[in-house]
Amino acid sequence: MPHSVTPFLLFQGKAEEAINLYTQVIPNSHIVRIEKYGPGDSGPAGKIRRASIVLAGQAVMAIDSPILHKFTFNPAVSFFIECKSEAEIRTLVKTLGEGGPALMPLDNYGFSTLFAWVTDHYGVTWQLNYQA
Numbered sequence: 001m002p003h004s005v006t007p008f009l010l011f012q013g014k015a016e017e018a019i020n021l022y023t024q025v026i027p028n029s030h031i032v033r034i035e036k037y038g039p040g041d042s043g044p045a046g047k048i049r050r051a052s053i054v055l056a057g058q059a060v061m062a063i064d065s066p067i068l069h070k071f072t073f074n075p076a077v078s079f080f081i082e083c084k085s086e087a088e089i090r091t092l093v094k095t096l097g098e099g100g101p102a103l104m105p106l107d108n109y110g111f112s113t114l115f116a117w118v119t120d121h122y123g124v125t126w127q128l129n130y131q132a
Contacts, residue, residue, distance in 0.1 A: 004059075007059075009060065022053065025092060027084075031051065031053050032052040034051045035048070035049040035051070048062060050063055055079070072123045075103055075117070075125045078117070078125035080126075082130075082131075089114050089116070089128050092128050097120065099121025100122075112131055113131050
């Protein structure tokens with residue numbers, strides 16, 4: 001039996017920038033631990049070897065891949081955030097959606113008072129929901 005299941009984000013050199021943004025803008029979030037590559041390691045010195053963070057209470061891991069890949073994030077897997085207020089969802093849509101396409105702009109789609117599906121400028125997708 002697995003001990004746990006943890007989302008794992010693979011970045012190409014922008015992990016620290018991304019996790020700093022996520023932990024600053026998403027309530028109940030923080031960095032637990034960051035390990036960086038050193039000189040002579042398999043990845044670029046100073047980049048994230050392994051980071052453990054918490055996003056709205058959910059444990060998440062992140063790294064800067066030491067190997068360049070032709071793949072990146074896609075909308076098939078996204079983070080879904082239940083927002084506590086209209087102000088919160090509007091802030092998250094603006095901040096997380098900056099620099100990336102809106103897959104579903106903030107609106108009332110019938111299944112939710114306010115919903116948006118945005119892609120941040122790192123390629124990670126976020127479904128943001130507010131139910132009044």
